[in-house]
Amino acid sequence: MDSFGFFESQKALEAASVTVLATDQPAGTVFPAHTHSSGQLIYAISGVMIVRSASGSWIVPTGRAVWVPGGVRHEIEIASDVQMRTVYAAPDARDALPDSCRVILVSALLRELIVTAVGIRPAAGYSERERRVLELTLDEICMAAPLLLHVPMPRHPALVELCAELIAQPSLDATLQGWAGRANMNPRTFARAFQRETGMTHGSWCRHTRVLLSLPQLATGASVLDVALEHGYDSPSAFTAMFRKVLGVAPSEYFK
Numbered sequence: 001m002d003s004f005g006f007f008e009s010q011k012a013l014e015a016a017s018v019t020v021l022a023t024d025q026p027a028g029t030v031f032p033a034h035t036h037s038s039g040q041l042i043y044a045i046s047g048v049m050i051v052r053s054a055s056g057s058w059i060v061p062t063g064r065a066v067w068v069p070g071g072v073r074h075e076i077e078i079a080s081d082v083q084m085r086t087v088y089a090a091p092d093a094r095d096a097l098p099d100s101c102r103v104i105l106v107s108a109l110l111r112e113l114i115v116t117a118v119g120i121r122p123a124a125g126y127s128e129r130e131r132r133v134l135e136l137t138l139d140e141i142c143m144a145a146p147l148l149l150h151v152p153m154p155r156h157p158a159l160v161e162l163c164a165e166l167i168a169q170p171s172l173d174a175t176l177q178g179w180a181g182r183a184n185m186n187p188r189t190f191a192r193a194f195q196r197e198t199g200m201t202h203g204s205w206c207r208h209t210r211v212l213l214s215l216p217q218l219a220t221g222a223s224v225l226d227v228a229l230e231h232g233y234d235s236p237s238a239f240t241a242m243f244r245k246v247l248g249v250a251p252s253e254y255f256k
Contacts, residue, residue: 017089017090017092017093017134018087018088018089018090018093018117018134018135018137018138019087019088019117019120019121019134020085020086020087020088020114020117020118020120020137021085021086021088021118022083022084022085022118023084023086024081024082024083024084025047025078025081025082025084026078026081027047027078027079027080027081027082028078029077029078030075030076030077030078031075031076031077032075033073033074033075034073034074034075035070035071035072035073035074036068036070036071036088037070037071037090037091038070038088038089038090038091039067039068039069039070039088039089039091039093039097039098040067040068040070040086040087040088040089041065041066041067041068041086041087041089041104041114041141042060042065042066042067042068042076042084042086043064043065043084043085043086043087043106043111043114044060044061044062044063044064044065044082044083044084045062045063045082045083045084045085045111046062046081046082046083047062047078047079047080047081047082047083047084047219048060048061048062048079048080048082048215048216048219049066049076049077049078049079049082049084050076050077050079050216051066051068051074051075051076051077051101052074052075052076052077053068053072053073053074053075053101054073054153055100055101055152055153056101056150056151056152056153057150057151057153057167058101058102058103058149058150058151059103059149059151059212059213059215059216060103060149061149061215061216061219061254061255062219062255063105063106063111064103064104064105064106064147064149065103065104065106066101066102066103066104067097067098067101067102067103067104067141068101069097069098069099069100069101070091072101074101079215079216079219080216080219080220085114085115085118087114087117087137087141089138089141093138094138094142096142097138097141097142098141098142098146101150102146102147102150103146103147103149103150104141104144104145104146104147105144105145105147106144107140107144109136109140110137110140110141110144113133113136113137113140114137116133117133117134117137120133120134148208148246148247149212151167151208151209151212151213152198152199152200152205153198154193154194154197154198155197156183156193156197158182158183158184158185159183159193159194159197162174162179162182162183163205163209166206166209166210167209167213170209170210170213170214170230170231170232171229171230171231171232172232173232174202174206174232176190176191176202176203179202190202206232207242207246208246210231210232210233210242211231211242211243211246211247212246213231214227214230214231214239214243214251215254217230218251218254218255219255224236224239224240224251224252227239227251228240239251
């Protein structure tokens with residue numbers, strides 16, 4: 001389905017309180033910045049997506065989903081072939097739905113609910129079973145814990161430029177002193193400004209971002225050695241240690 005057809009399908013489905021759209025998207029597809037009146041849970045049954053908004057980027061690998069509240073302008077990049085399932089929830093569907101973007105781990109129960117709900121089409125009235133499936137889907141979204149798959153972006157123009165460069169080319173050298181000089185700040189002032197705007201130290205942000213940006217390549221089967229070198233690490237062991245620190249498991253275990 002091309003971008004035009006995808007957006008037309010979304011408009012039709014958003015009229016319902018809760019509904020699910022199933023699409024398969026090839027690597028390289030980009031859905032330009034847009035908004036929805038409904039909140040949406042964008043779920044990758046397989047593959048990796050990157051969802052971007054003004055406040056940052058969210059990496060969405062296999063088995064995870066990103067929640068985007070209604071009214072939030074965002075774009076979607078398909079980093080590897082993706083089986084996408086999108087849950088739309090009307091603004092008044094549930095008060096406890098998250099009010100900010102976040103990535104969640106899709107539990108086995110939520111996965112089966114989403115797969116089942118694909119077959120439930122908006123209608124004048126749902127069966128009792130269909131209504132329970134949709135209500136339980138909302139329950140699971142509301143209680144899902146967020147994952148640390150967010151790359152926060154600063155607002156200061158000089159900091160945005162530096163962060164965008166690293167995101168585009170993760171192997172670039174990124175020292176605090178070097179970035180501070182390019183931003184025309186002394187290192188201490190730069191460090192305070194960076195942490196204030198991103199909630200992370202400069203070093204933590206760079207390490208965290210490089211690990212998250214490695215996920216699309218790892219999902220396609222790239223070797224840890226190649227990925228490590230392309231993301232600014234001198235060795236696979238150094239990359240693996242940082243990957244484990246950020247995401248809790250080694251790269252070889254993450255997509256299992």
